[in-house]
Amino acid sequence: MAPPRCGEPAAARAFDAGLFCLPLLPAASAEGASGQVTLRPAPSPFGLAATAAGVPELVLEVEAAGLPPLAPPAGYVAWAVTPMFTREVRLGALRAGRVTSGPVALAQFLVLVTAEPDARGTARRGRPVLRGTSPSMVLQPHGANALPPRALAAAHAHHARPSGWTMPPMHPLAPTMPPGLEQLEPAVAPWLPEGAAASLPEARAPEATWLAPGDTLELVAAPARRTVRGQPVVAYAYNGQLPGPVLHVRQGARVFVRFVNRTALPGAVHWHGLRLVDSSDGAVGLTQAAVPPGGSFLYTLDVPDAGTFWYHPHAREDAAQDLGLAAMLVVHGADDADAPRRVHRDLALLLDDLLLGDDGPIPWGREAATHALMGRVGNVLTVNGTDRWRLAARRGEVVRLRFANAANARVFNVSLPGARLRLVATDLGPYAREHWVDHVTIAPGERYVVDARFEAPGAVPLVNRVTAPHPASRGFLEVVDTLGVVEVGDEPAPPLAAPFALAERPAVARAHARAARAARGAAARALLLTLRLDTLPFGLVQAMRLDTAWVMPVEWAGLMPMMDWLPTAREVRWVLRDEATGRENRTLDWAFPAGARLRLRVANDRHTLHPMAHPFHLHGQRFLVLARNGVPERDLAWKDTILVPPGTSVELLVELDNPGRWMFHCHIAEHIESGMHGALTVLRPGERAPALPHDHSLGGH
Ligand code: C2O
Numbered sequence: 001m002a003p004p005r006c007g008e009p010a011a012a013r014a015f016d017a018g019l020f021c022l023p024l025l026p027a028a029s030a031e032g033a034s035g036q037v038t039l040r041p042a043p044s045p046f047g048l049a050a051t052a053a054g055v056p057e058l059v060l061e062v063e064a065a066g067l068p069p070l071a072p073p074a075g076y077v078a079w080a081v082t083p084m085f086t087r088e089v090r091l092g093a094l095r096a097g098r099v100t101s102g103p104v105a106l107a108q109f110l111v112l113v114t115a116e117p118d119a120r121g122t123a124r125r126g127r128p129v130l131r132g133t134s135p136s137m138v139l140q141p142h143g144a145n146a147l148p149p150r151a152l153a154a155a156h157a158h159h160a161r162p163s164g165w166t167m168p169p170m171h172p173l174a175p176t177m178p179p180g181l182e183q184l185e186p187a188v189a190p191w192l193p194e195g196a197a198a199s200l201p202e203a204r205a206p207e208a209t210w211l212a213p214g215d216t217l218e219l220v221a222a223p224a225r226r227t228v229r230g231q232p233v234v235a236y237a238y239n240g241q242l243p244g245p246v247l248h249v250r251q252g253a254r255v256f257v258r259f260v261n262r263t264a265l266p267g268a269v270h271w272h273g274l275r276l277v278d279s280s281d282g283a284v285g286l287t288q289a290a291v292p293p294g295g296s297f298l299y300t301l302d303v304p305d306a307g308t309f310w311y312h313p314h315a316r317e318d319a320a321q322d323l324g325l326a327a328m329l330v331v332h333g334a335d336d337a338d339a340p341r342r343v344h345r346d347l348a349l350l351l352d353d354l355l356l357g358d359d360g361p362i363p364w365g366r367e368a369a370t371h372a373l374m375g376r377v378g379n380v381l382t383v384n385g386t387d388r389w390r391l392a393a394r395r396g397e398v399v400r401l402r403f404a405n406a407a408n409a410r411v412f413n414v415s416l417p418g419a420r421l422r423l424v425a426t427d428l429g430p431y432a433r434e435h436w437v438d439h440v441t442i443a444p445g446e447r448y449v450v451d452a453r454f455e456a457p458g459a460v461p462l463v464n465r466v467t468a469p470h471p472a473s474r475g476f477l478e479v480v481d482t483l484g485v486v487e488v489g490d491e492p493a494p495p496l497a498a499p500f501a502l503a504e505r506p507a508v509a510r511a512h513a514r515a516a517r518a519a520r521g522a523a524a525r526a527l528l529l530t531l532r533l534d535t536l537p538f539g540l541v542q543a544m545r546l547d548t549a550w551v552m553p554v555e556w557a558g559l560m561p562m563m564d565w566l567p568t569a570r571e572v573r574w575v576l577r578d579e580a581t582g583r584e585n586r587t588l589d590w591a592f593p594a595g596a597r598l599r600l601r602v603a604n605d606r607h608t609l610h611p612m613a614h615p616f617h618l619h620g621q622r623f624l625v626l627a628r629n630g631v632p633e634r635d636l637a638w639k640d641t642i643l644v645p646p647g648t649s650v651e652l653l654v655e656l657d658n659p660g661r662w663m664f665h666c667h668i669a670e671h672i673e674s675g676m677h678g679a680l681t682v683l684r685p686g687e688r689a690p691a692l693p694h695d696h697s698l699g700g701h
């Protein structure tokens with residue numbers, strides 16, 4: 001089936017026309033002609049197709065009508081050009097009035113259709129007959145809102161106010177703020193963990209911990225000290241490690257974890273991605289009560305899938321997880337049995353960020369989360385808990401890097417310029433076909449596994465590169481943060497048994513294809529990700545309205561930290577809405593028999609006051625992403641978390657093989673706190689659907 005096009009009715013289209021359609025208007029010489037361009041996500045293993053610099057990658061389908069025929073070799077050719085005509089990309093010659101381009105990565109562009117004397121030519125010569133502008137061209141400058149320099153200087157003090165609140169530092173690239181906002185504070189009290197950093201033991205780096213079948217690990221969450229940008233701060237750590245110990249388990253094993261809560265917050269441990277028994281899922285309010293400070297809980301972990309997982313709290317993650325409670329879990333099995341032949345080492349890298357002021361972290365909200373709209377985006381980026389991550393490697397060494405994103409809200413776009421990267425696997429298993437990649441785009445909750453080969457001696461930085469709208473201009477700007485560095489030595493690594501090449505896994509491909517076929521005849525549901533606002537300050541709402549003429553597919557960077565800080569989970573209601581029944585969040589009442597298949601469409605409403613990308617996560621099951629914006633996915637893999645940019649939709653095929661009550665939610669910590677979670681029931685044979693209302697609040701809602 002052909003992917004949907006602009007001009008089709010919205011219901012059939014699966015994406016927002018304002019963001020993905022571009023009308024073509026005729027030049028004076030071509031009166032009567034018309035056309036349109038459908039913008040489609042380029043093929044990509046990631047939730048957003050983008051370049052290593054974070055520029056979205058699109059495929060353009062250009063259609064034109066009403067153009068007089070030209071005699072060959074003359075013909076009509078479509079081009080994408082940058083606003084200042086500094087770059088142009090030939091999209092192709094129109095045949096029967098249409099052409100589909102290869103991937104195009106331009107932040108802002110015009111589309112031109114020209115009448116060329118020779119349609120095979122590679123340079124644009126002919127006169128334009130149709131033209132249009134990319135939706136991103138409507139980007140508005142924030143210059144009108146600039147604060148006078150004095151107010152700005154005052155606003156730049158990031159020490160605690162009498163209220164106890166510290167204002168988040170402005171982004172260095174965003175020297176403007178809507179006037180009147182500088183006096184505002186979130187409508188909750190500030191909260192910081194008690195104690196002095198100096199009196200706490202410094203957290204250690206994560207240690208690899210192998211668990212054999214039947215083993216029980218004691219996992220203690222307790223305060224510790226961490227040093228960020230040279231500042232000692234109070235953190236929470238698992239077993240004195242930040243992030244916590246990397247647990248290694250063999251596929252199919254059953255192991256136990258006794259969690260002991262020595263923090264000041266009610267806790268629980270969620271085993272993200274594991275298809276285990278629901279009573280051990282750690283979903284506070286749904287499958288267990290929060291473990292009070294001083295309490296403990298015994299978890300039974302089953303690991304049917306080989307893959308890369310992680311664990312974290314599931315009550316007030318916006319604070320507890322942000323303070324350092326996050327760690328990785330690797331399940332080894334048949335799918336990576338070839339690893340010793342293919343890689344020298346296997347490392348788990350947990351990406352995170354922290355929002356730091358001059359006197360330590362910006363406080364969290366006591367009664368409810370702050371940053372409820374945007375999520376709390378930190379200004380210090382960390383790898384395995386440190387802002388100075390270092391790795392020593394040998395020349396030619398191949399290192400398996402398992403990335404997980406534990407940030408509250410930040411989508412990372414990491415790369416290792418100078419290393420070759422082979423994409424091997426994602427959340428719950430490998431790709432059927434591996435790919436060379438030059439970056440990894442990873443949303444909160446997701447995992448991607450790449451094998452990096454360090455070819456030449458020298459320093460290879462690990463960078464986060466993004467391209468974001470510049471708040472003070474109409475243009476875009478590249479922002480690069482260096483997360484760490486790999487020092488590649490002169491000494492060569494011993495040769496590996498297998499060459500550094502791409503593998504294919506036909507058995508995995510067959511299993512994916514078999515699973516995807518079950519989409520026909522599966523139960524169908526559609527969720528809309530949307531937003532309701534109750535009482536936000538008027539000035540803030542006005543400033544936000546200016547911002548929504550066009551929206552970034554992903555807001556990579558927190559360029560407006562003050563505005564992002566103010567809204568709390570009390571004022572903001574993020575919504576998962578069943579499009580058929582209108583039921584929302586906690587009142588969703590889906591139940592399916594075990595073994596059923598669910599075709600789930602998740603669409604992200606672009607017509608809200610704060611459209612943004614949401615990482616959608618389902619507990620205890622696995623799914624395939626079959627299509628994005630109606631375009632069938634090129635490479636399938638089992639996942640539990642997928643990024644859904646605004647105005648787009650994803651089509652998921654969900655396996656419902658694991659009975660129990662399972663939460664699904666947006667993985668932005670502040671969005672769960674703002675209501676963005678629901679649950680589904682997978683019924684055991686003979687079991688009946690539970691009655692509603694069922695209390696699975698996360699405390700406070
Ligand atoms: Cu990692 Cu409910 O999530």
Ligand code: CU
Nearest residue numbers: 614666668671
């Ligand atoms: Cu969200």
